Amino acid sequence: MQSAIEIRDLTKSYGDVRALDGVDLDIPEGSFFGLLGPNGAGKTTFINILVGLVRKSGGEARVFGHDVEADYREARDCIGLAPQEFNVDRFFPIREVLEHKAGYHGISQADAKERADEVLKRVGIYDKRDTRFDWLSGGMKRRFMLARALITDPDLLILDEPTAGVDVQLRHELWETITDLNDRGTTILLTTHYIEEAERLCDEVAILDSGRVLEVASPDELMDRGTDDIVVQLRDPPTAVPDFAADDDRVDAVELDGSRLVVTAQQGGLVAPDVVQALDRDGHEIVDLEISRTSLEEVFVEMTRQGEGRATAEVQQ
Amino acid sequence: MSLTSLDVTGFYALLRREVLRFVRRPRNTFVPPFITNVLYFSVFGVILGERIDQIAGVPYILFILPGLIVLGAVSNAFENASFSIFHGRWNRYIEEALTSPLSYTSMVGAYVLSSATRGILVGVLVALIGVFFTAVGVAQPFYLVAFMLVITLLFAGLGVIGGLWADDFDDLTMMNQFILRPLVFFGGVFYSLNEIPEMFRQASLLNPMIYMVNGVRYGFLGVTEVDPNLSLGVLSALTFVVVAVNVALFRRGYGLTD
Structure with missing residues (x-):
């Protein structure tokens, strides 16, 4: 399948600051792709290079095979952009702007x-078609940004924080619209601070930190790499529990607090039956069981924290 | 869609947007030059003009008319381009065009042509005000049209550079007050070159406005203090260079991209 976006060793420097530091990325056509990263990770710089608002310092960036600088007209014709910042013509009613x-x-x-x-x-x-952008409410402004991105029926829709500052209902409506577009074949590139948004919508996400891609994987794959908590409520506080960590290398930790037992393990759903059987075998009565899956947010925070550590170590070297 | 048809439709869309922007705001675009020129004609033409003998064989009010048309046309062409581009940068809506598949030449063409159009419309407005104060004919229609086209295009092109260069609204005011106005006022609008000392006359010839004012004056009155063909040639070449610089600046992203 052709790549909607193909990035090779992409760099962007502002003086001594490397906003993008050798990014390699392939975003398949028709996918719903998330770009996650903390503030200043380089997400908006990355997007702006694709649409021509930022000049790259090095590397290659192609949109549907078109180089974003040499074939800028073909590349830009494929893209619909809803940027994070409002950049709408204030002189005309919104229908005319479109x-x-x-x-x-x-x-x-x-x-x-x-x-x-x-x-x-x-x-x-x-019903607001003859109103100027400044007179729209915050939620309507966000809706308009999406409308403007859609007016050209783009093959690639880039959404930079599309639901920032909108209420839950509107967020769900926007999700529905975007998902519908993706189902009809539009490739979506989404950046968001709402990790739940990426978890729900994206086929694949890239985690960007300090201008580097730390990981590219599906949200499920990323969550599988985190640890889950198996929380078991026992009838009576036990004096001792089986040493799960010794028997199963997927188990990271076991913690007993009165009659509440917490087993921290990778792939908690698969470990839980073994935990139940072992407790049962030892004569403990289980009154409640809950598996708390690791969230993408926790994985994200963990990965970007490690990224910070790497960056600090490099600076010190 | 072919890039050629995109060019035509896209160029027209941006040109239309730019023209509608100033046409729909006559209070900001046409009323100020109307009032200013009524005052100019009243004070300089009628009140002072009656105390001044003929210049270059014509009454003073008639002598200043072409200069006032040039003043209105070039300052509005310049202001339109510089304001439109700077305001678009300031509020970032210029990105609507920048992120589109429009070629850089089409973008520059639309900004320059729309601004020149505003300059010409203001020039016509000043001429109509002038007709109200004094009878005037057109001695050399070709030169009048050619000079008006060239000078408004030139100043629209200079306005594009100004709009890209400015960092804030004060820069726009500064360009108008400290560059454009002195050039115009020392450009032979209100006086004849033959009536100033030779040293100042020679210095004045370095001012491109002299050639513009005299070119338009030649168009209206058939009198000029410099060779109209040479003026037209030099100004046309200058316009070509300035527009080429505009396209190069857009291509480089000067003032537009990080």
Whole structure:
């Protein structure tokens, strides 16, 4: 399958600061891809290189095979961008802003009018079509950013923090719209601070930190690498429990607090039956059992913390 | 979609947007030059002009008319391009065009042409005000049209550079007050080159505005203090260079990209 985005050894420096430091990444066509990272990780710089708002210092960046600098027109024609910051023309009502944007992409005036109405209806702000951007509420502004990204019917939709500052209901509506687009074949590149968003929506995520890609994997694969807590509530406080860690190398720790036993293990769902059997064998009565899966957020925090450590060590060297 | 059809539609879309921006705001774009020029004609043309003898064989009010048209046209062409680009950068909505598949040449073409259009419209407005104060004909229509086109395009191109260079709104004011205004006022709008000392006359010839004012004056009155063909040639070449610089700056992302 062709890559929607193909990145090789991409670098961007601002003086001594390396915003991107040798990024390699392939984002398959049709995928829903998440770019996660703490503030200053280089996510927005990465996106802005793709759309031509930032000039790369080195390496290669291609969108559907088009080099973002040599074939910038073809590359930009494939992309719909909803940036984090509002960058909307304040002089015109929002429908006209959409018509202008469509026009810049070579869409005729008659088609642009039709498309503008269509995308405004899709994001639910058609009745505000003659209003200027400044007069929209915060949630409507976010909806409009998505509408503008969709007006050109892009093959690649880039969403930089699309749900920042919106309420739960609108977030779910936006998720639905984006998922629907992805189901119909649009490749989505999403950056978000809401890890739950990436966990729910993305096929694959890249974790970016200090301008480097730390990991590329599906959310499930990443979560499998973390540890789960198997919390067992026993009828009576035991004097001793089986040494699970000695018997199973997936078990990291065992902690007993009165009648509450917590077994920390990788792949907790697979370890839990063994824990139950062993406790049963030793005559302990179980009254409750809960497996607390590690979240993508915990994995993310752990990975970026390690990244910080690496960066500090490099600076010290 | 082919890039050629995209170029035509895309260029037209940006040109249309730029023209609509100033057409829909006449209070900001056409009313100020209207009032300013009514004052110029009243004070310099009527009140002072009645106390001044003919210059270059024409009444003073008629002598200053072409200069006032040039002043209005070039300052509005410059202001339109510099403001539109700077405001777009300041509020970042210029990114709507920058992230599109428009070629850099199309972007520059749309900004320059729309700004030149505003300059010409203001020039026509000043001419109409002038007609209200004095009878005026067109002696050399070709030169009038050619000079008006070239000078508005040139200053629109210079306005693009100004809009890319400015870091804040004060820079825009500074360019207008400290560069454009002195060039215009020492550009032979209100006086004849033949009536100033030779040293100042020679220095004045370094001012490109002299050639613009005299070119338009030649178009209206058929009188000029410099060779109109040479002026037109030099100004056309200068316009070509400035627009080429505009395209190069857009391509480099000067003032537009990190």
